[in-house]
Amino acid sequence: MVMSYQGEAAKEVKEAALQPMLVSDFMTKDLITFRADQTIFQAIDILIKHRITGGPVVNENNELIGVLSEGDCLKEVVKGKYDNMPMLSGTVGDHMTKTVTTIPPEMNVFEAAQLFLSKRIRRFPIVKDGKLVGQISQRDVIKAVREM
Template identity: 30%
Template sequence: MKAKDVMTANVVSVSPDHSVRHAARIMLDHRISGLPVVGDDGRLVGIVSEGDFLRRSELGAPAFPPGEARDYVKGHSWKVADLMTSDVVMADEETPIERIVVLMQEHGIKRIPVMRGQRLVGVVSRADLLRVIVAAKFHDDTAAGDDAIRRSILTRLQKDAGVKGDALTLTVSDGLAHFSGTVSSQSERDAVRVVAEGVRGVKGVFDHLYLAHP
């Protein structure tokens, strides 16, 4: 799945020459937390988000000492151009959503503009990613039968969750998975349960595990 498959295409934007108050009103009216800023030539020049408003003078922004002139400008200017973040993290419409997620995590951002060449064609936000999760279908090619379920759980523990399971014992009877033995952490214990619960045919998971270092 790519950015173009999940993005919001009908993007609300503002001009760098719009007022800060106008941008805030648009965000409130559309119930969004950020806006692309697009110049007269149609090119993306920045992003203005809720975080940019936090040091506004209207909110009681402090007096800034010498050397923090930029902060003063962001706190007092009436123009979006002075408030926005101009160093924008962008993605092409063909960018896989896995890469979108990585970019959001690396840069601590909530939305990524999607470009087609120099033109803004959409925005992928965290809300768009939540819609992907809600719409996702459960896919599991595990064969029927207790033996197949057991093999699938053990394989996924190591391959997907990074749990070697050398000190684990797993028995599956009539779809009921029983774990015994030792795990090294509570996280591994939780991973064992989550992996087993995600395998088709598992009717219940019983944890008889011990922590090696409680």
């Protein structure tokens, strides 16, 4: 005789389980941002000081105009390899990625997780009504799922 150790099946679905898990509930709102007119050297200092791998670039109206990453900075460093001296010239606006995939705060966390896999990006800026309102990272999504 085989005994089952499976517990009693749940008869009710808890209301909390039906609530959507929105990006806005798990995004980071207090962001380190960059301005297009900052020097690339200033941006590298900020990345190192705050231990971040990149961040959004905004204009004076808090509208997203690009993203600057460590990779963007490394491209500038590599330019100086022939002189054995990193270049580190230009502005954030010269080196930022201008074509940025953004997501709305109303997006479900599971949809965001799928976007992370398909786009192979570390973070997505969250934009509402043309303004930067936050950012979500892969780690934020993992934390959200852990909280379920």
